[in-house]
Amino acid sequence: MAASSQIVVDNVSHLYRPPRGREVLALDQISIEIANREFVALLGPSGCGKSTLLYLIGGFLPVETGSILVDGIPVVGPGPDRGIVFQHFALFPWKTVRGNVLYGLERQGMRKEEREKRAMDFIQLVGLQGFEDSYPAQLSGGMKQRTAIARTLAFDPKILLMDEPFGALDAQTRGLMQSELLRIWQRTPKTVIFVTHDVQEAVYLADRVAVMSARPGRIKTIVDTKFDKNDRDIHKDKGFVEKVDELWSLVREEAIKAQGKRI
Amino acid sequence: MTRLTQSGKEIFRYTPLLLIALAWEMVSRLELVSTTALPPLSEVIVAWIDMIKSGELINNGIASLYRGAAGLALSIAIGATLGIVMAWWKTVNLLVAPLVEVFYPLPKSALIPVTVIWLGFGDGSKILLIFLGCMLPVTIGAFNGARSSEQVLVWSARSMGAHKLRMLWDVVVPSAMPELLNGIRTALALSFILLVSSELIVAQKGFGYLIGYLGANGNYDAMYAVVLSVAFLGFAADRAYLMIAKRVLAWRE
Numbered sequence: 001m002a003a004s005s006q007i008v009v010d011n012v013s014h015l016y017r018p019p020r021g022r023e024v025l026a027l028d029q030i031s032i033e034i035a036n037r038e039f040v041a042l043l044g045p046s047g048c049g050k051s052t053l054l055y056l057i058g059g060f061l062p063v064e065t066g067s068i069l070v071d072g073i074p075v076v077g078p079g080p081d082r083g084i085v086f087q088h089f090a091l092f093p094w095k096t097v098r099g100n101v102l103y104g105l106e107r108q109g110m111r112k113e114e115r116e117k118r119a120m121d122f123i124q125l126v127g128l129q130g131f132e133d134s135y136p137a138q139l140s141g142g143m144k145q146r147t148a149i150a151r152t153l154a155f156d157p158k159i160l161l162m163d164e165p166f167g168a169l170d171a172q173t174r175g176l177m178q179s180e181l182l183r184i185w186q187r188t189p190k191t192v193i194f195v196t197h198d199v200q201e202a203v204y205l206a207d208r209v210a211v212m213s214a215r216p217g218r219i220k221t222i223v224d225t226k227f228d229k230n231d232r233d234i235h236k237d238k239g240f241v242e243k244v245d246e247l248w249s250l251v252r253e254e255a256i257k258a259q260g261k262r263i
Numbered sequence: 264m265t266r267l268t269q270s271g272k273e274i275f276r277y278t279p280l281l282l283i284a285l286a287w288e289m290v291s292r293l294e295l296v297s298t299t300a301l302p303p304l305s306e307v308i309v310a311w312i313d314m315i316k317s318g319e320l321i322n323n324g325i326a327s328l329y330r331g332a333a334g335l336a337l338s339i340a341i342g343a344t345l346g347i348v349m350a351w352w353k354t355v356n357l358l359v360a361p362l363v364e365v366f367y368p369l370p371k372s373a374l375i376p377v378t379v380i381w382l383g384f385g386d387g388s389k390i391l392l393i394f395l396g397c398m399l400p401v402t403i404g405a406f407n408g409a410r411s412s413e414q415v416l417v418w419s420a421r422s423m424g425a426h427k428l429r430m431l432w433d434v435v436v437p438s439a440m441p442e443l444l445n446g447i448r449t450a451l452a453l454s455f456i457l458l459v460s461s462e463l464i465v466a467q468k469g470f471g472y473l474i475g476y477l478g479a480n481g482n483y484d485a486m487y488a489v490v491l492s493v494a495f496l497g498f499a500a501d502r503a504y505l506m507i508a509k510r511v512l513a514w515r516e
Contacts, residue, residue: 084419086419093515137514
């Protein structure tokens with residue numbers, strides 16, 4: 001495992017310091033290794049620090065305790081080797097769909113014709129042809145997230161960080177987006193770290209699911225969840241259902257703890 | 264159809280102005296007020312046409328508009344930059360914020376004699392005054408707007424390879440745009456106020472000079488003609504500005 005690990009998180013703790021009030025230990029001695037082209041879900045109750053861990057790997061927050069290596073190099077800041085997709089899309093509202101998708105390509109200094117073509121390819125990949133000149137305000141939630149995914153995939157990061165990307169979508173759209181993500185992932189394989197609190201989503205999408213405990217966030221256990229992604233009826237498969245149940249009970253304990261602490 | 268009713272409504276909105284114009288003409292014609300204090304509107308219009316023909320209004324108008332445009336342009340360029348830099352670099356904010364707070368409530372017309380001492384009676388003192396008076400609303404708009412830029416947008420740009428200055432230009436500036444444009448609108452109105460008041464006090468040309476000069480010589484119908492011209496220009500500038508701002512912010516839908 002270690003030899004082929006692309007991302008190595010070693011003993012990382014993180015203190016959250018709110019502008020007012022006491023500091024909180026958000027992450028406590030997290031260690032996890034993720035292989036090249038692996039799809040890993042971080043699953044846990046709200047406030048367990050799973051997004052914080054993602055932001056640390058993304059380089060958006062400073063690693064103060066422990067270390068995070070990506071391809072053997074310590075993370076010191078954000079970079080185009082790690083693309084991110086946020087829950088609330090984080091599209092540039094003043095840019096059209098095309099403008100958003102082009103942005104990363106412009107930053108890479110790609111030639112004009114080349115980047116225009118590439119942007120259109122990815123807009124097509126997520127099924128948004130005909131909307132290239134729309135502004136985000138004119139799109140539905142699902143379309144916004146497709147745009148965000150196209151924008152991130154277009155500049156071809158090796159690693160895709162996804163922060164509850166379907167959390168703001170309605171149930172039907174979410175289901176569609178999940179299978180679409182798998183389809184895209186199979187076409188352009190990347191290492192994916194996917195944060196979610198939806199158990200079924202985690203089991204369906206990921207190769208492995210890291211279950212996190214209530215605050216302070218620790219990795220409670222890592223469960224293998226490799227299923228046939230092309231099976232349309234996988235949700236009814238006995239093994240799948242049992243796996244979801246198993247993970248549910250693990251998460252429920254933590255959710256109850258989290259609630260208890262808040263009251 | 265809808266467009267017709269729309270513009271019909273727009274015109275209808277301004278009928279009170281027409282009523283006031285009629286009332287003005289009547290009270291003056293019936294000599295309900297002294298015609299020196301309020302010459303009939305029709306005579307004001309005649310005076311206006313004469314001044315256009317003689318070039319008096321145009322020449323003074325160009326002088327004023329040059330001063331106003333230069334002062335406003337400076338205040339927008341420097342004010343917006345200052346506001347964004349303050350929002351992004353804490354030390355700059357710590358240094359500059361107290362100055363802004365103290366200077367903001369100062370009536371800028373109090374600086375008219377000061378700018379004259381510094382730069383004399385010509386264009387320079389007016390441009391400086393308008394610049395000083397209009398800068399802070401722009402700075403404050405840019406500052407508040409820039410501070411409201413979303414963390415995730417900043418992060419997105421950074422993760423796509425934008426270095427810090429690039430990100431500032433690509434994310435913080437457009438995020439600041441709605442509030443910045445509001446600040447500039449305030450500055451636009453202030454620029455007219457400061458322009459005319461500074462020209463009234465010390466100038467050899469310009470709208471304000473003309474108003475003062477004509478008034479002092481008892482040429483009241485011409486004086487009113489200039490006052491109305493300035494009022495109309497201010498109104499037209501604001502409308503035009505709103506249209507431009509709406510286009511710039513078209514993405515907000």
